[in-house]
Amino acid sequence: MPPENDTICAVSSPTGEGGIGIIRMSGPSSRAVLRALFRPRKRVRSFASHRLYLGFIFDPATRADVDEVFAVFMDPPRTYTREEMAEVYSHGGPASQKAILDLMTGLGARLAEPGEFTRRAFESGRIDLAQAESVLDIIQSESEDELRCALSHVKGALSERVNGVKGAITSLLAEVEAEIDFPEEELESDLSGRRERIEAVRLDLESPIASYDEGRALKAGVDVLIVGRTNVGKSSLLNALARRERAIVTPLPGTTRDLVEDTVRIKGVKFVLTDTAGLGRAADAIEKEGMERVMRRIPEADIVLWVVDSSQPYGEADEDVYTAIREKTTIAVLNKADLPERIEADRMDSKGVRMVVHTSALTGSGLDALRAGLYEVFTDRGHRGAALLVTNVRHRDALVKADEALARACLRLGEGPGGGAEFLAFELRDALASLGAITGETATEEVLAEIFSRFCIGK
Numbered sequence: 001m002p003p004e005n006d007t008i009c010a011v012s013s014p015t016g017e018g019g020i021g022i023i024r025m026s027g028p029s030s031r032a033v034l035r036a037l038f039r040p041r042k043r044v045r046s047f048a049s050h051r052l053y054l055g056f057i058f059d060p061a062t063r064a065d066v067d068e069v070f071a072v073f074m075d076p077p078r079t080y081t082r083e084e085m086a087e088v089y090s091h092g093g094p095a096s097q098k099a100i101l102d103l104m105t106g107l108g109a110r111l112a113e114p115g116e117f118t119r120r121a122f123e124s125g126r127i128d129l130a131q132a133e134s135v136l137d138i139i140q141s142e143s144e145d146e147l148r149c150a151l152s153h154v155k156g157a158l159s160e161r162v163n164g165v166k167g168a169i170t171s172l173l174a175e176v177e178a179e180i181d182f183p184e185e186e187l188e189s190d191l192s193g194r195r196e197r198i199e200a201v202r203l204d205l206e207s208p209i210a211s212y213d214e215g216r217a218l219k220a221g222v223d224v225l226i227v228g229r230t231n232v233g234k235s236s237l238l239n240a241l242a243r244r245e246r247a248i249v250t251p252l253p254g255t256t257r258d259l260v261e262d263t264v265r266i267k268g269v270k271f272v273l274t275d276t277a278g279l280g281r282a283a284d285a286i287e288k289e290g291m292e293r294v295m296r297r298i299p300e301a302d303i304v305l306w307v308v309d310s311s312q313p314y315g316e317a318d319e320d321v322y323t324a325i326r327e328k329t330t331i332a333v334l335n336k337a338d339l340p341e342r343i344e345a346d347r348m349d350s351k352g353v354r355m356v357v358h359t360s361a362l363t364g365s366g367l368d369a370l371r372a373g374l375y376e377v378f379t380d381r382g383h384r385g386a387a388l389l390v391t392n393v394r395h396r397d398a399l400v401k402a403d404e405a406l407a408r409a410c411l412r413l414g415e416g417p418g419g420g421a422e423f424l425a426f427e428l429r430d431a432l433a434s435l436g437a438i439t440g441e442t443a444t445e446e447v448l449a450e451i452f453s454r455f456c457i458g459k
Contacts, residue, residue, distance in 0.1 A: 008112035009104045012458030018092030026081045033107045034086040038071045049075040067096045082124035115455025129440030145268045173428040215391035221272035228307035229317040230278025233335040236361035238275040266375045304328045311339035332356045398437045405431035
């Protein structure tokens with residue numbers, strides 16, 4: 001990272017034309033730089049902190065006005081970065097914003113790196129790393145549920161849980177280290193009591209770890225794979241659910257050769273639907289590759305929509321598809337319900353699928369039932385109930401590592417007093433380090449650089 005005692009500036013509003021453009025500065029020269037560029041409409045003796053002033057940005061060299069703006073000066077520590085900050089609210093044209101930035105950099109400020117404002121907020125201690133990452137989640141939220149979850153993390157919901165667990169581990173570690181440092185004191189250790197305390201901590205970790213499936217689905221979407229033999233109406237079903245012509249549909253079998261995705265929302269939950277090549281005998285190398293891609297994707301899917309042509313008898317090709325997906329959470333979709341049904345009524349009941357839905361992608365019948373079925377299967381998997389959702393895979397992995405270290409600590413307790421104390425302390429420290437990576441205390445520079453590089457330049 002660049003030096004921390006310099007002043008940075010950037011456009012924080014989206015690029016392109018807009019009603020308002022926001023240019024912000026942070027660093028020790030923010031007030032001085034803006035005062036050199038800003039002339040208020042009404043003369044003031046001194047600029048008060050956190051108060052908007054109407055005036056003009058002008059070029060000090062030519063005294064020519066650049067734009068009419070609002071300006072605000074913000075004194076630390078009541079700022080986003082806890083540094084001295086200033087912001088300019090200009091008209092949202094790119095020429096105006098570029099001209100103002102050029103004037104700021106000409107007076108000694110420099111252009112900010114991606115995420116540098118938020119990184120300074122983290123390094124000043126105003127927010128921890130989990131909260132910093134949630135700032136980006138808020139920016140990228142596409143639904144009310146995503147926004148609500150990200151906002152709870154910004155407010156510290158995850159950090160509070162992690163810090164509570166860390167406190168319990170630290171207390172236990174202090175006792176163990178006292179035994180190691182002062183063996184002559186012959187401090188008594190309650191092994192069964194310690195095991196109970198460790199198990200209680202693991203129980204606190206259980207819920208956030210288990211919530212990741214729902215959190216991932218909330219953020220990235222529930223992965224729904226549409227599979228079936230050729231010409232059963234998979235592409236038509238995707239188009240009908242998405243309510244637009246997303247996939248090419250023709251009477252010819254094998255039209256879909258690649259994976260085609262679209263997203264639908266059902267009761268606030270994002271479902272990512274993927275249409276796939278029909279499974280069966282490949283007519284050429286391209287169709288074969290398409291089928292192989294389907295087989296590689298099946299293990300990754302959260303839910304499989306197994307599409308069967310109900311106007312045809314259940315055949316060997318359908319059974320081959322079932323064999324490929326039998327281990328997955330599956331909804332059987334008997335499509336082409338607008339045609340006379342020829343499939344055996346009880347055929348699907350013997351397959352152990354979660355439910356059977358009759359649809360017609362042509363007329364739209366059964367689609368509401370299928371949408372309801374997708375949501376029901378999602379909720380039946382234990383979702384939509386967790387008070388705290390972990391949406392970040394980095395956080396999930398750190399929680400899992402901490403839990404594994406605590407499990408090893410329980411095994412060390414079985415070694416009895418004396419010889420196992422050092423190893424017990426090691427495992428407890430390992431658990432603390434894993435949890436510290438979430439809030440940032442033990443995060444490496446490489447991790448920090450990678451996280452903040454995902455941010456836009458003005459945040």
